[in-house]
Amino acid sequence: SAVISQKPSRDICQRGTSLTIQCQVDSQVTMMFWYRQQPGQSLTLIATANQGSEATYESGFVIDKFPISRPNLTFSTLTVSNMSPEDSSIYLCSVGGGRGSYEQYFGPGTRLTVT
Amino acid sequence: AQKVTQAQTEISVVEKEDVTLDCVYETRDTTYYLFWYKQPPSGELVFLIRRNSFDEQNEISGRYSWNFQKSTSSFNFTITASQVVDSAVYFCALSGNYGQNFVFGPGTRLSVLP
Numbered sequence: 304s305a306v307i308s309q310k311p312s313r314d315i316c317q318r319g320t321s322l323t324i325q326c327q328v329d330s331q332v333t334m335m336f337w338y339r340q341q342p343g344q345s346l347t348l349i350a351t352a353n354q355g356s357e358a359t360y361e362s363g364f365v366i367d368k369f370p371i372s373r374p375n376l377t378f379s380t381l382t383v384s385n386m387s388p389e390d391s392s393i394y395l396c397s398v399g400g401g402r403g404s405y406e407q408y409f410g411p412g413t414r415l416t417v418t
Numbered sequence: 419a420q421k422v423t424q425a426q427t428e429i430s431v432v433e434k435e436d437v438t439l440d441c442v443y444e445t446r447d448t449t450y451y452l453f454w455y456k457q458p459p460s461g462e463l464v465f466l467i468r469r470n471s472f473d474e475q476n477e478i479s480g481r482y483s484w485n486f487q488k489s490t491s492s493f494n495f496t497i498t499a500s501q502v503v504d505s506a507v508y509f510c511a512l513s514g515n516y517g518q519n520f521v522f523g524p525g526t527r528l529s530v531l532p
Contacts, residue, residue: 304465336520345509346463346522393461405451405517409463 305330305398307410315416316386323382324413326396331376333399336407337369340393349394352379386417420445422512422523430529431500439495439526441510447471449515452486452493457525458506469493500530 306329316322326335337349350358350371358371372380383390393414397407421444431437443452454466467477469486477484481498497504510523 334517345524348520395463397463399517404468405513406453406465406468407517407520408465411462414461 304408305332307396307398307408309394309396309410309413311413312411313414313416315418317418318387320386321382321384322386322415323380324394324396324415326379326381326410328377328398333376335373335379336397336399337371337379337381338395338397338409340395340412342392346395349381383415386415388417391415391417420447420450420512420514420519420521422510422521424508424510424523424526426526427524428527428529430531432531433502434499435530436496436498437500437528437530439497439508439510439528441493441495441523443491443493443510443512445512445514447514451513451517453511453513454484454493454495455509455511455522456506457509463509466495497528500528502530502532504528505530 308327310325314322335352338346339349340346348361349364349369350360352358352371352373354373354376368384370382393412395409395412397409399407423442425440429437450471452469456464456466467484474486474488483496485494505528507525507527509525513520
């Protein structure tokens with residue numbers, strides 16, 4: 304499975320500011336995914352990021368709030384814009400398991416606290 | 419729409435007991451995939467198993483075993499002789515063919531007491 308790293312691992316941000324989270328994979332992957340995990344909750348898919356195309360957002364998530372970049376096959380960023388305390392969550396990126404393997408492998412997550 | 423239900427919010431057992439975590443799913447897809455993940459207190463998500471909808475064979479891996487029954491739309495996970503290190507939140511997940519529409523269940527928090 305791919306090795307996935309995320310930066311930062313955690314951050315405390317002020318209301319109204321933005322934070323960009325980076326996700327780096329040690330091998331080329333077609334699809335990358337961004338999830339949010341609110342405190343004590345399950346994971347919710349924010350968007351799917353394919354290299355060379357616009358990200359596909361799930362219902363309830365919009366590009367203005369969570370812009371995503373996917374400049375190459377090993378890297379993606381998620382920005383959380385104009386943050387409010389409700390955005391306090393763990394944000395995780397994941398990648399598919401490869402051809403014929405549909406499980407996803409996750410990065411360590413970014414723990415965001417908005418004050 | 420796809421849906422995963424894990425009715426057990428929290429389970430507490432004493433070390434060496436066996437424990438079964440329930441997972442019930444809903445999908446209209448004829449081909450789909452089921453997964454289990456472990457999230458220990460450190461927070462990382464660990465992939466445990468994938469099962470294809472066309473393979474109902476049960477699987478055993480060490481102390482872990484999985485029971486997939488299409489007739490009841492269930493994919494249950496049993497830990498035999500539980501250990502303290504098994505304490506974690508366990509998520510069941512479902513995807514359609516080619517891995518799309520990946521959805522997680524709400525999770526079951528397992529506490530194994532010494």
